[in-house]
Amino acid sequence: MNYKAVGNILGKVLLAEAALLLLPLAAAVVFRESVLPYLYTMLLLLLLGGGLNALKPASSHLFAREGFVCVGLSWVLMSAFGALPFVFSGDIPNYADALFETVSGFTTTGASILPNPELLSRGCMFWRLFTHWVGGMGVLVFIAAILPVSGDHYIHIMRAEVPGPTVSKLVPRVRKTARILYLIYFGLTLMECLLLMLGKMCFYEALLHSFATAGTGGFSTRAESIGAFHSAYIEMVIACFMLLFGCNFNLFYLILLGQGAAAARSEELHVYLGVIAVSVAVIAANIARLCGGGLPALRYAFFQVMTVLSTTGFSTCDFDAWPELSRWVLVLLMFIGGCAGSTGGGMKVSRIILLTKSYFAELKRMIHPTQVKRIWFENRPVGEQTVMSVHVFFFVYLLATGLGALVLSLDGKDLTTNLTASIACISNVGPGLSLVGPTGNYAFFSVPSKLVLCFEMLLGRLEIFPMLFLLTPSVWRKR
Amino acid sequence: MKIVIAGAGKMGMAAARQLCREGHDLTLIDQRQDRVDSAVNSMDVIGCCGSCAAPETLKEAAAGHSDLFIAATGSDEANLIACQLARKMGARHAVSLLRNPAYIQSAELLKETMHLSFSLHPDYVTAEEISRVLQFPAAIRVESFPDCEMEIVTFKIEENSKLTGVPLHKLWTKFGQKILICCVEREDAVQIPRGDFVLRTGDRISVTGLPGALRRFFKAAGSYKKPVRNVILLGGSRSAVHLTRLLESTGVDVTIIEQNSARCQALAELLKDTSIHCADGTNTAVLQEYGISRADGFVALTGFDEDNIILGLYAGKAGVGKVISKVNNTKFEELLRDIFPDTTLSPQELVAERISGYVRGLDHASEKSTIEALYYLGDRRVAATEFIVGAKAACTGTALKDLPISGGVLLASVIRGGKSFLPDGQTVLQPGDRVIVVSANRTIVELDEILSASGKSV
Numbered sequence: 001m002n003y004k005a006v007g008n009i010l011g012k013v014l015l016a017e018a019a020l021l022l023l024p025l026a027a028a029v030v031f032r033e034s035v036l037p038y039l040y041t042m043l044l045l046l047l048l049g050g051g052l053n054a055l056k057p058a059s060s061h062l063f064a065r066e067g068f069v070c071v072g073l074s075w076v077l078m079s080a081f082g083a084l085p086f087v088f089s090g091d092i093p094n095y096a097d098a099l100f101e102t103v104s105g106f107t108t109t110g111a112s113i114l115p116n117p118e119l120l121s122r123g124c125m126f127w128r129l130f131t132h133w134v135g136g137m138g139v140l141v142f143i144a145a146i147l148p149v150s151g152d153h154y155i156h157i158m159r160a161e162v163p164g165p166t167v168s169k170l171v172p173r174v175r176k177t178a179r180i181l182y183l184i185y186f187g188l189t190l191m192e193c194l195l196l197m198l199g200k201m202c203f204y205e206a207l208l209h210s211f212a213t214a215g216t217g218g219f220s221t222r223a224e225s226i227g228a229f230h231s232a233y234i235e236m237v238i239a240c241f242m243l244l245f246g247c248n249f250n251l252f253y254l255i256l257l258g259q260g261a262a263a264a265r266s267e268e269l270h271v272y273l274g275v276i277a278v279s280v281a282v283i284a285a286n287i288a289r290l291c292g293g294g295l296p297a298l299r300y301a302f303f304q305v306m307t308v309l310s311t312t313g314f315s316t317c318d319f320d321a322w323p324e325l326s327r328w329v330l331v332l333l334m335f336i337g338g339c340a341g342s343t344g345g346g347m348k349v350s351r352i353i354l355l356t357k358s359y360f361a362e363l364k365r366m367i368h369p370t371q372v373k374r375i376w377f378e379n380r381p382v383g384e385q386t387v388m389s390v391h392v393f394f395f396v397y398l399l400a401t402g403l404g405a406l407v408l409s410l411d412g413k414d415l416t417t418n419l420t421a422s423i424a425c426i427s428n429v430g431p432g433l434s435l436v437g438p439t440g441n442y443a444f445f446s447v448p449s450k451l452v453l454c455f456e457m458l459l460g461r462l463e464i465f466p467m468l469f470l471l472t473p474s475v476w477r478k479r
Numbered sequence: 480m481k482i483v484i485a486g487a488g489k490m491g492m493a494a495a496r497q498l499c500r501e502g503h504d505l506t507l508i509d510q511r512q513d514r515v516d517s518a519v520n521s522m523d524v525i526g527c528c529g530s531c532a533a534p535e536t537l538k539e540a541a542a543g544h545s546d547l548f549i550a551a552t553g554s555d556e557a558n559l560i561a562c563q564l565a566r567k568m569g570a571r572h573a574v575s576l577l578r579n580p581a582y583i584q585s586a587e588l589l590k591e592t593m594h595l596s597f598s599l600h601p602d603y604v605t606a607e608e609i610s611r612v613l614q615f616p617a618a619i620r621v622e623s624f625p626d627c628e629m630e631i632v633t634f635k636i637e638e639n640s641k642l643t644g645v646p647l648h649k650l651w652t653k654f655g656q657k658i659l660i661c662c663v664e665r666e667d668a669v670q671i672p673r674g675d676f677v678l679r680t681g682d683r684i685s686v687t688g689l690p691g692a693l694r695r696f697f698k699a700a701g702s703y704k705k706p707v708r709n710v711i712l713l714g715g716s717r718s719a720v721h722l723t724r725l726l727e728s729t730g731v732d733v734t735i736i737e738q739n740s741a742r743c744q745a746l747a748e749l750l751k752d753t754s755i756h757c758a759d760g761t762n763t764a765v766l767q768e769y770g771i772s773r774a775d776g777f778v779a780l781t782g783f784d785e786d787n788i789i790l791g792l793y794a795g796k797a798g799v800g801k802v803i804s805k806v807n808n809t810k811f812e813e814l815l816r817d818i819f820p821d822t823t824l825s826p827q828e829l830v831a832e833r834i835s836g837y838v839r840g841l842d843h844a845s846e847k848s849t850i851e852a853l854y855y856l857g858d859r860r861v862a863a864t865e866f867i868v869g870a871k872a873a874c875t876g877t878a879l880k881d882l883p884i885s886g887g888v889l890l891a892s893v894i895r896g897g898k899s900f901l902p903d904g905q906t907v908l909q910p911g912d913r914v915i916v917v918s919a920n921r922t923i924v925e926l927d928e929i930l931s932a933s934g935k936s937v
Contacts, residue, residue, distance in 0.1 A: 152521060153521070155519060155520065155523070172505050172524050174523055176504070
C-alpha cells in the first residue's frame with residue numbers, strides 16, 4: 001500500500017472540496033447570511049488537505065488496490081467534512097443527522113432527515129443540493145479534469161469511482177476524458193436550468209433543481225418536492241432530464257462526435273427505454289382510476305418511473321398510496337437503476353442484462369453440456385471475468401440490502417419501511433415506501449441505523465467494492 | 480499528437496512508453512486482450528483488442544483520424560497492410576517496422592508504394608549502433624548527429640585515469656584539446672557540470688567534440704583504445720548479419736558462433752567470407768577454441784538476456800577489450816550498470832528513440848525552432864537534442880553569457896555554414912544555426928525552453 005500517494009490524492013480531494021464550498025459561501029453572501037460556517041469548514045479542509053497534499057510519495061504508482069482505497073476514503077472524508085456547515089450554521093445541530101444528509105447528498109441518494117427543508121438557511125440549502133452535483137459525476141473525476149495528476153495509473157481511480165461493470169476512457173488521456181465528461185455534465189445541467197426558467201421557476205430554484213436532477217439526487221428546496229410547483233411543464237422537463245442523466249455519458253460523447261447512429265444502436269439504451277415504456281404502461285393502467293383519467297395517470301406514472309429508475313427520488317404525488325402492483329413495480333425499478341456510466345445508482349441496466357443473459361446461457365449449457373457459447377453484449381463477447389464479477393456484485397448487493405434491513409429492524413418499525421429504506425439507500429433513490437415514503441423522512445431512525453444507512457449509500461454509489469476494501473485488513477498491509 | 484500504435488509487444492510498448500511520457504494521445508492495438516489490459520493499466524492510453532490489419536479494428540481505434548500510425552507487430556506483412564489501410568483511412572503519417580532483410584533492401588520502393596513516411600528496421604538499427612560503438616571502443620556509447628561533425632561520446636573514468644581529480648576548467652589547458660564535458664553520471668545522480676566540477680574515478684562522462692579532437696583527448700587522458708579488428712559474435716540473428724556486413728566493409732574480422740545448424744547453413748549462404756561455427760557459445764571451452772583470447776571485440780546477440788549478460792562478463796574477464804551485450808529487458812538497467820562494466824544495448828529502446836525523434840520533428844516544426852534529432856546519453860535521464868534555430872527564437876541576437884540559461888542545460892555545439900564549433904560565452908546564435916542541447920532530467924522540445932525552467936520532466 002502506497003500510503004503517501006493515497007494521502008496525496010486525499011489532500012487534493014479535500015482542497016477541491018474547500019474550493020467547492022466557495023459557491024455556497026457566495027450564495028450566503030448574496031442572501032445576506034452568515035458566511036462563518038463555510039469559512040470554518042474551509043479552514044479545516046485547507047489545513048488537513050494542505051498537509052496531506054504536501055506528502056511527497058516516493059513513487060506515484062497507484063495500483064488497483066490504492067485506487068479503491070483512495071476512492072473509498074475520499075468519499076468518507078468528503079462527507080465527514082461536508083456535514084460541518086450544517087452543524088456550524090445550526091441548521092442541523094446534530095452531527096449524525098448532518099452526516100446522513102451530506103452522505104445522502106454526495107451519493108445522490110436524496111434521503112432526508114428534514115421534515116421541512118424550507119426552513120434551512122439559503123446557503124445551506126445551496127450546499128445541500130450542490131453536493132448532488134458534485135457527487136453525481138464524482139469528485140475524483142473532477143480532480144483529474146482540473147489538477148495535473150499523473151494519468152498513468154489514474155485509470156484505477158476512475159474505475160473505482162465511475163459506475164458500471166467495465167469502465168473505459170473516451171479518449172487516450174484520463175484528463176481529457178474527465179474534461180469531456182464534465183463538459184457534457186455541465187452543458188446538460190445548464191440546459192435544464194434554462195428550460196426550467198422558461199417554466200417560470202426562479203433562477204435560484206431552477207439551478208438547484210438542475211443540480212439535483214443532474215446528479216440524480218432528489219433533494220428539493222420544497223417540502224412537497226416537485227409536486228409543489230403544480231406544473232405539468234416543469235414535471236415533464238425534469239422527467240426528461242432524469243431520463244437523460246440515467247443514460248451512459250459515452251452516448252452523449254458519440255452524439256457530439258456526430259456518431260448518433262452508433263449511439264442509437266446501444267443495447268443498454270434499448271433495454272433502458274424498454275423498461276421505462278413497460279413500467280409506465282403498467283403503472284398508468286394500474287392508477288388510471290385513482291388519478292381520474294388516462295392522461296394524468298400517464299403524467300404521474302412517467303414522472304415516478306423516471307424518478308425511481310434514474311434513482312433520483314423527486315416526487316409529484318404520494319406513490320405510497322398507489323395500488324400494490326404499482327408499488328412493487330417501483331421497488332423493482334429501484335434495484336435496476338440507471339445505465340452504466342451515468343450519474344444514476346442501482347445495479348445498472350447493463351448488469352441486469354448480463355445477469356439475464358448468463359441465466360439463459362446457463363440454461364442452454366445444462367441442456368447441451370458440450371455446447372460452447374460466449375455471452376455477447378453491445379456486439380462484443382464479454383469476458384468470463386466480467387460475468388463472474390457481475391454475479392458477485394449481484395450477490396453482495398442483495399446481501400448488503402438484506403443485512404442493512406436487518407439492522408434497521410432493531411428500531412422496531414415495519415418490514416416495508418425497513419426493507420424499502422435499505423433498498424432506497426443502497427440504490428441511491430431516496431424515498432422508499434411506508435414511513436420513508438415520499439411524504440415521510442428518515443429522521444425517526446436511531447443513530448446506529450442512520451450510520452448503517454450512510455454506509456449503504458456509499459456502498460451503492462461506489463458500487464460496493466471500494467467501501468468493502470476499507471474494511472478488509474489485507475488491503476492495509478504495506479505490501 | 481494523436482498516435483495509434485499497432486502491436487503492444489516489446490517494440491510497441493517501448494515506443495508507447497516514450498511517446499506517452501512526451502504527452503501524446505495514444506491508442507494501442509493488439510490481438511491479445513491481456514496485453515491491451517496491461518498497457519491500459521500502466522499507461523495513460525486507450526487500448527483496442529483486434530487484428531491491426533482488420534479495417535474494423537482500425538476504425539475502432541480511430542486510425543483514420545490519427546496524425547501518425549505506427550505498425551510494430553511481429554509480422555512485416557501485417558505491419559505493411561495495417562499502414563496502408565490506415566493511410567487510406569486518413570492517417571497523416573505511417574511508420575512500419577520491418578524485420579525481413581528482403582524488405583529492407585527494397586525499403587525505398589516500399590515506402591513509395593505503401594505510402595509510408597519511413598520504415599524502421601530494428602535489426603539494422605541495432606547493428607548500426609553496435610558497429611558505431613565498436614569503432615570507438617573506449618566509449619560506452621557514441622552519438623552522432625545528422626549533418627554535424629561533432630560526436631557525443633560516453634565513457635567511464637577508470638581507475639588511475641589521468642582525468643581523475645581534474646577540475647573541468649583546467650581540461651583544455653591540461654590536455655590541449657577543444658572538447659566539452661556535457662554531462663556526468665555519478666552514482667545515481669545525473670548532472671550538467673560547471674567549470675569547478677572535479678572528475679572522479681567511476682564517473683560516466685559524456686564528451687562532445689570533433690572526432691579527431693576526441694581521439695586525441697582520449698589518447699592524452701590515457702583512455703584510448705584502438706578500434707577493434709577481430710570480433711566474436713554470439714548468436715546468428717538477423718542483426719548479426721547486418722552487423723557482420725557493416726564490420727566487414729571496414730575490414731574487421733568477424734567470427735559468428737551459432738548453435739542451430741540450419742541457421743548456420745543460412746548464415747553461410749548470406750555471408751560468404753565470414754567464419755561461421757556451429758557450436759554452443761555458452762560453453763566456455765567453445766569460446767576458447769574459437770579465439771576469445773585473440774579477439775578484441777565480443778558481441779552477445781542471443782535471444783536470452785541472461786546468457787548475453789553472463790557471457791559478456793566472462794568475455795570481459797577473458798581480456799576482450801570491448802564487450803557489447805544485447806539486453807531486451809530494460810527494467811533492470813540500473814542494476815546492470817553496477818555489475819556490467821561495458822556497453823548494453825536494447826533494440827526496442829533504440830527503436831523507441833528513433834520514433835520519438837521523428838515524432839518530435841513532426842510535432843515541433845515551429846517558427847522558433849525545429850527538432851532535427853534526439854538521443855539519450857546512456858541513461859534516459861539525459862537527452863541530447865539537435866535544433867535548427869528559427870527566425871523567431873528568443874535566444875538569438877544576444878551573447879550566450881548574457882542569456883538567462885537555466886541550470887541543467889548546456890549548449891554542446893553549434894553548426895554554422897557546415898562548420899561545427901563549441902560555443903563559448905561570446906557566441907551569438909543566429910537563425911539557421913543548428914545547435915545541440917544537452918539537458919539533464921528533462922527533455923526540451925522547443926529551443927527557447929533553455930531560457931526558463933519549463934521543460935517536461937523525463
